[in-house]
Amino acid sequence: MAADELGDIRLFVEAAGLGSLSAAGRKLGFSAAAASARLTKLEASLQTKLFDRTTRSLRLTNEGHVYMQHCRVALEALENAKAELLAGQGQVRGRLRISATTDFGRHRLNQWLEEFCSSHPQLQLALTLTDSLSNLLEDDVDIAVRFGKPSDGDLVARLLAPNWRVLCAAPDYLESFGVPRTPEELHKHRFVILVNNAGPLNDYHFMANGQRWTQRIPMERSWETNDGALARIWAMSGHGITRKTIWDAAEDIRAGRLKVVLPEYTVEESGLYAIFHRNRYQVPRVRELLDFLVERFRKASHELLDGLPGAPASGTSRP
Incomplete structure (x- = not known):
């Protein structure tokens, strides 16, 4: 494959x-103008229309979807090969794609x-933050940090x-x-509820x-948001009781900004x-990164929890 054609493919994937x-x-x-000319040249070489283009939108055709999947695999394979060679020279570089709540x-x-990237200055990060459920098989991420183990057999989960x-x-x-003493008393209270796409x-x-x-x-007297960080802020502002993972609430509990009820x-x-x-x-x-996170969580589990x-x-089980 000529370098010029590889550049056209990179342009297509980015577009x-x-x-x-x-x-x-x-x-x-x-x-x-150059980008448009390169895409036109690529479509001509493939004898296939890759995009439906208007002045306001760019949408992949069915053939474009198929070609994009193969192009991403090919470009990733080339990047991985380069990373492997550079790792042998003691260099860790490239883009890390991470997803978290x-x-x-x-x-x-x-x-x-x-902290991790300060030790590896040739790394670039792409961090996606979402509280919505997502299909990690389709998402373009290297690692997702999630609460709970996935049931999908095509995914590996490391505690x-x-x-x-x-x-x-x-x-x-x-x-x-007032402080609820039993779960039955919760009906008297206000809440901050997290909402996701489910x-x-x-x-x-x-x-x-x-x-x-x-x-x-009940939702009648609840504030609701799709942002977990905002839910914690609203709870600290006195808008109601919320349910948080201990990792999200630990610092605020230790500082007295939040108090645990019904522990x-x-x-x-x-x-x-x-x-x-x-x-x-x-x-x-x-x-x-995996090795770094395992060690960082090991220390934080004791320091914070x-x-x-x-x-x-x-x-609870420990890693």
């Missing part, structure tokens, strides 16, 4: 990803990634840390509305005396995992 040929051209250093990604994982969820609220809110996450799970049950929290009813949960594709070649930068209220009595 598909950005949804704009001119934006792809700017990213790769081409003028709008919004609250955890913003206030904890981001700090650790910056990073224990986890449990707590009900928590601001001290001022609890002073005004709907509101208002089914709260409890356990006592070996019995587990689910209680649905004796906490349910043991699956841990926090690094999730990646089973069949995707794991390039050196991904292996390095030890002694916090709500830890299940039976204990």
Whole structure:
């Protein structure tokens, strides 16, 4: 394959990803006219129309979708080969594509990634933060950090840390509305509810005396958001009780900005995992990041979680 043709393919893949040929051209250093001419040349060589183009939109044709999947695999294989050779020279470089939940990604994982990249200055990050459920097989990510283990057999999950969820609220809110002593008393309270593309996450799970049950929290007096970080901020502002993973709430609990309620009813949960594709070649930068995260979570599990209220009595598994 000629270098010029490889450049055309990179332009095509970038245009598909950005949804704009001119934006792809700017990213790769081409003028709008040059980018258009290169795409036209690529389509002519393939005798196939790759995009339906108008002045306002750029949409892949069916043939374009097929070609893009193969092009991404080919470009990734070339990048992986280069990374493998450079790793043999002691260099870890390239782009790391990571996905995480919004609250955890913003206030904890981001700090650790910056720490990791300070040791590997030739790395570039692409961090996607979302609380929505997603198909990781289709998402273009190297690692997803998620609470809970996936059921998809095409994904591999490596345990990073224990986890449990707590009900928590601001001290001022609890002073005004009272501290619930049992789950049945929750109907008197206001809540901050996280909502994702599957709907509101208002089914709260409890356990006592070996019995587990689910209680649905009414939405009528609840504030709701699709952003986990905002849910925590609203709870600290006194808008109601919210349910957070211990990793998201730990610092605020230790600082007294949030208080845990009903800790004796906490349910043991699956841990926090690094999730990646089973069949995707794991390039050196991904292996390095996994090893770094395992060690970073090991230390943080003790520094942040030890002694916090709500830890299940039976204990949670540790990596």
